[in-house]
Amino acid sequence: MPSGGQSSDHTQGRVVSDLSVSADGYSAGTGQSEQRPFGDDAGDGWGNRLHSWMFETPELRQAELDRLASVGAFVMGRNMFGPVRCPWDRRWKGWWGDDPPYHAPVFVLTHHARDPQPMEGGTTFHFVTDGIGSALRQAREAAGDRDVSIHGGSTTVDQYLAAGLIDVLRLHIVPFTLGAGTRLFDGVPPLDLEQVESRAADSVTHVTYRVLR
Numbered sequence: 001m002p003s004g005g006q007s008s009d010h011t012q013g014r015v016v017s018d019l020s021v022s023a024d025g026y027s028a029g030t031g032q033s034e035q036r037p038f039g040d041d042a043g044d045g046w047g048n049r050l051h052s053w054m055f056e057t058p059e060l061r062q063a064e065l066d067r068l069a070s071v072g073a074f075v076m077g078r079n080m081f082g083p084v085r086c087p088w089d090r091r092w093k094g095w096w097g098d099d100p101p102y103h104a105p106v107f108v109l110t111h112h113a114r115d116p117q118p119m120e121g122g123t124t125f126h127f128v129t130d131g132i133g134s135a136l137r138q139a140r141e142a143a144g145d146r147d148v149s150i151h152g153g154s155t156t157v158d159q160y161l162a163a164g165l166i167d168v169l170r171l172h173i174v175p176f177t178l179g180a181g182t183r184l185f186d187g188v189p190p191l192d193l194e195q196v197e198s199r200a201a202d203s204v205t206h207v208t209y210r211v212l213r
Contacts, residue, residue, distance in 0.1 A: 027050070028153060133165075
């Protein structure tokens with residue numbers, strides 16, 4: 001069986017995950033809030049250190065950015081979409097303004113139903129209340145033969161890893177430590193990973209793993 005327990009249908013894309021993490025594996029710090037969505041992240045609270053590799057000298061990261069741009073649909077946790085935890089008491093549209101960077105369907109895991117939220121640039125947020133399997137099925141249907149990205153945060157990625165539903169894990173490891181926060185692999189059983197690519201750059205190391213189970 002292919003990695004991640006996925007179908008052998010060759011017309012179907014892979015399930016991938018790209019995640020920026022500190023050297024000790026954290027994708028966000030403690031104390032996350034609307035004012036500091038990445039919490040105490042050793043920066044401005046908006047992930048400026050964790051994600052600087054994407055925005056500073058992007059010409060050096062073209063391969064990684066092209067992979068992100070090729071994704072056909074995304075899945076994210078509600079915490080990544082926004083700070084609203086209870087039923088939707090305001091029309092929160094995400095952190096990214098009227099034209100989010102996804103330009104594809106995004107399936108948001110939540111416990112509270114909400115109508116789809118179309119945005120500019122081809123992004124529509126769909127709110128999924130019946131679990132990670134349903135969100136992935138809907139994302140696969142929307143993506144067609146393109147890849148689906150389990151986009152984050154790390155708690156959501158951990159759920160899909162634990163369920164054996166991710167084929168490829170791409171980590172962007174930034175050279176500082178946080179010591180506490182939201183961390184990749186928490187609660188995930190032991191995994192067999194095959195390293196298929198690595199590339200060191202000035203401010204980040206890009207490592208690609210194939211998830212073997």
